[in-house]
Amino acid sequence: MGATKTDHFTKRQNEIANLMKALSHPARVAIIDHLLKVAACVCGDIVAELPLAQPTVSQHLKELKNAGLIKGDIEGNSVCYCINEKTFAKFEALLQPIFGKVKAKASSCC
């Protein structure tokens, strides 16, 4: 055991969970923060920004990329990472109904 039973849940629930997981580590939130702050799409700058070793940052970048939250363009020697707006838009669209329903509920109990 220990393997998540993803097949028992809806596609939507798994999509939400996957996007949440991608941002469930402060380093990855910090990477997104940085990519939003800097005008240009930084590459190895991210490694310099974070208090983590290069291989570790590379791994976090890979996870964000797998989740589709960032894109990586090879630019000669280095790689240019940047926000993938499409996925963020989808994420927002998935969360909107939840936040909306929470507000509509208005403490029906407890």
Added chain:
Amino acid sequence: MGATKTDHFTKRQNEIANLMKALSHPARVAIIDHLLKVAACVCGDIVAELPLAQPTVSQHLKELKNAGLIKGDIEGNSVCYCINEKTFAKFEALLQPIFGKVKAKASSCC
């Protein structure tokens, strides 16, 4: 190793990461879905709804409670779980600026 270096990141980044982690499992998304759907605050109904054993569901409920996303009121024999709107509002407030900045950026590169 293996322990997340939470102390190297900002309080905000850790807060976001923690809330994300709480919803990074489809079962926990399903629990929130269910609590939003049902008018009354269900208790053991959640166990019946999910394709998981009772101890497993109890564990997921505990994590959602620890993150502050749900509340649990003891009601005689059983427990009444429900959405904690305050935390959801905070979560939304934390994400809003990110989604906003993503849209404002409008593919500056890549």
Added chain:
DNA sequence: TAGCTAAATCGTAATATTGCGATATTAAAG
């Protein structure tokens, strides 16, 4: 009190994540 039901906790196995040193890979520079 004894028995029943609902939920939490314990203990443990399987698996996943995090972090990083060492090592590849790839492309520009000399």
Added chain:
DNA sequence: CTTTAATATCGCAATATTACGATTTAGCTA
């Protein structure tokens, strides 16, 4: 072609998560 720089990948150790059977806790009812 060799060197250098920037990233990615490998392999491993430490730790965390997921799942659940067995057990405990707590309240209700008879």
